[in-house]
Amino acid sequence: MNEATPIYLDHAATTPLAAEVVAAMHAVLADPALCANPSSVGHVAGRRAAARIARARAQIAGVVGASADQVVFTSGATESDNLAVLGVARGSAWRGRHVVSSKTEHRAVLDALDRLEREGFSVTRLDPGPLGRIEVDALADALREDTVLVSLMHVNNETGAVNEIAALGEVCRRAGVPLHVDAAQSVGKLPIDLQSLSVDLLSINAHKVNGPKGVGALVLTPAARRRIEPLLFGGGQEEGLRPGTLATHQVVGMAEALVLAEQRREREYGRLQALRLAFWEALAAAGGAWCNSPLDEHGSPWILNVSFDGVAGESLRLALEGIAVSGGSACNSASGEGSYVLRSLGRSDLLAEAALRFSFGRETDESLLARAAVEVLSALRRLRRIAPAAGDPPTVHIAGASG
């Protein structure tokens, strides 16, 4: 057992802070001139902090093609999702009480939808199509006269499947329904330009791209702002939509991380796409391997989800204690539920349970993945040798391919 330094391949869960982010946050924390409450604009210290917040807000807005006044800071993407789903639905209840989403959303959305149902809303949860993506026609068919919100994730956090938010947004825009997109797995990784996309609300965070945990934002259009109700009350910050004293160092760290990610986005995309393909080929050499992630442009290069025949997922994960890797998504791992996403791809319960989600980041390189591949292949060989003999010899399967 390797308790020491695991090979970290769980960047879809969170990432280490970038040195530049640490430096930016430290600069704020260590500067007495920035210690003031940014809401205390009645004195110079407060105005200094407010100015630092304003600069960070503008930087974050720039990353997603929005204006600074569209950015509302929150505690993270979970709160942003809650605020978007609950806030818009409640604020639009006089117009209708129907919400459309998908069965493969993050629990931050799914649990908010459950809450809306208990409040009397009707929710349509779309099934994903092949490769785990939401199909445009399915969305169009689900919209009704009384639909007040559509909430869909940009990148599936289990498989990395990328939804076509441009096309999905057009469907919503034509129907006059606001679209909320959970971009927790895509901001700083895929291009997002709210000026050209028909997206009304965007949940973002920074800790998936080497930024701090505990801070996020909901970016929303003026039209969405008119429809949304706050979840918290008191203080009036963020124009009353999300009250509470802003943590200057957190906001600054988020901005630094997102700006860095955006600067490196295209280069990282190409680099990780190549590494992901090579890693999959290495794993496929084990035989009995099922790739659950789209390997082309419909999949995020930051995520590779693989199932293996002939082993139990729980044993495989325990045998891989030298690798920090997630079984399916972190939330499914915690609940012990089989992955709906993977079963929707046609994987058996056993294969869904035996899935590993490898997710990559800035620190991931060829040598690290080579070490990880050796560990995975070794664990597979060991566990398969222990297992009673199966029937057919192992083969390799790729998501979307026939069979």
Place this chain on the structure above:
Amino acid sequence: MGYTDGVRERFSRLTHAAQPEDVPDALGEAGERAHGACVQILAWQAPGGGDGRLARVRFRALGCPALLVAADLACERLEGCAPAALAAIEPLALHAELRLPVEKLGRVLLVEDAARRCLEALRAQQGN
């Protein structure tokens, strides 16, 4: 995965796992591969007309760590015992010794079933 350090340590070694090429004197199986949990207990008796004690006991298994470590511990305990010990495994005691999560008791029962079937196979072979 709520396993103790002891379970993790045993899982990392599994000293009583059979080799694929092993051919035992008798084999008992329980569970189903299609359901993600199956275990085989393989037994060899002492050669040379001794008292029939189990000279070597090994397992094969597909399943969760609880199944694998329970089978491993059972095999370790069975070696050197009279064949009747194959039918005397105490699953509750194994479960408690390994401090497995309560929901894993069913996996230990599979080990008990496989061992009983191994004894049946051994006796059937001797009856032939």
